[in-house]
Amino acid sequence: MTRLSVNVNKVAVLRNSRGGGEPDVQAAALACLQAGAHGITVHPRPDRRHVVAEDLPPLAALTARFGVELNIEGNPFAPPRPGYPGLLALCEQVRPAQVTLVPDGDGQLTSDHGFDFEGDTGALAMQVAAFAALGCRVSLFVDAGVAALARAAALGAQRIEIYTGPYAEAFAAGDPRAALDLCAATARQAEAVGLGVNAGHDLSQANLGRFLERVPGVEEVSIGHALIGEALYAGLDATVRGYLSVLERTTAG
Numbered sequence: 001m002t003r004l005s006v007n008v009n010k011v012a013v014l015r016n017s018r019g020g021g022e023p024d025v026q027a028a029a030l031a032c033l034q035a036g037a038h039g040i041t042v043h044p045r046p047d048r049r050h051v052v053a054e055d056l057p058p059l060a061a062l063t064a065r066f067g068v069e070l071n072i073e074g075n076p077f078a079p080p081r082p083g084y085p086g087l088l089a090l091c092e093q094v095r096p097a098q099v100t101l102v103p104d105g106d107g108q109l110t111s112d113h114g115f116d117f118e119g120d121t122g123a124l125a126m127q128v129a130a131f132a133a134l135g136c137r138v139s140l141f142v143d144a145g146v147a148a149l150a151r152a153a154a155l156g157a158q159r160i161e162i163y164t165g166p167y168a169e170a171f172a173a174g175d176p177r178a179a180l181d182l183c184a185a186t187a188r189q190a191e192a193v194g195l196g197v198n199a200g201h202d203l204s205q206a207n208l209g210r211f212l213e214r215v216p217g218v219e220e221v222s223i224g225h226a227l228i229g230e231a232l233y234a235g236l237d238a239t240v241r242g243y244l245s246v247l248e249r250t251t252a253g
Contacts, residue, residue, distance in 0.1 A: 002212060002251040004243050005039035005071050006032040007200075007224025009050040016049060025051060026058050028236060033062070035240035039069040039097075041222045046084040046106055053083065053090060060094035069097035071222060073141075076101050076127040088127075091134055099131045100161050100198070100222075102141040110201075114142035114163050117151040128156045139198055144182040150193045159196035161222065162186055167211060168202030176207070180214040187215050198222065205230065205242050212250040
């Protein structure tokens with residue numbers, strides 16, 4: 001079955017908007033894992049508007065206690081600054097099972113594009129090697145339809161994460177067929193060059209099932225914004241279980 005990794009960044013955003021410790025990111029992650037989530041995802045940004053460095057050790061301990069994976073996302077090229085030691089330093093501290101490298105800038109509201117693997121990829125190859133040396137599985141964030149996935153595999157990555165924002169937009173507009181075809185073709189290309197496939201961004205209970213029915217071999221979906229939003233009405237336990245039900249119906253067996 002495709003695994004669900006819950007991104008708890010939006011819990012941290014709410015906490016950070018007021019200061020203090022509420023809502024508690026660790027308690028939210030615990031509730032997700034108790035409901036059956038297969039892992040936790042975080043994206044600690046240099047501006048500290050999401051999960052921050054201090055959140056990571058207890059989250060690492062929590063996921064280890066449950067025997068599930070911690071996935072840390074981030075830009076490996078973002079320089080250190082006060083309160084943010086850099087993505088590699090964070091991963092050295094907590095050794096997540098997976099690190100997802102994302103080419104986002106400081107000013108971006110959210111991740112909205114992937115690597116294209118054009119031109120000189122030597123610097124990216126060095127970053128992949130550095131994270132792999134920590135024992136992390138390395139996944140690269142990519143746009144559906146990206147060419148040259150063989151180059152991504154040659155960099156040493158083990159997986160890609162397909163950026164599903166355009167699919168979610170097309171689904172909301174009523175005709176996701178072209179976007180689904182592009183995602184499916186990307187997944188098949190990844191499989192052909194030996195890369196595993198993750199997916200994430202704007203996936204929801206409404207659009208997840210159709211995505212998984214059409215796109216083959218998705219090992220993990222990382223979902224945060226929609227899940228946390230839905231949980232405001234239904235609660236974390238019921239919402240996580242709702243997502244797991246979608247996964248069971250579409251990918252189990």
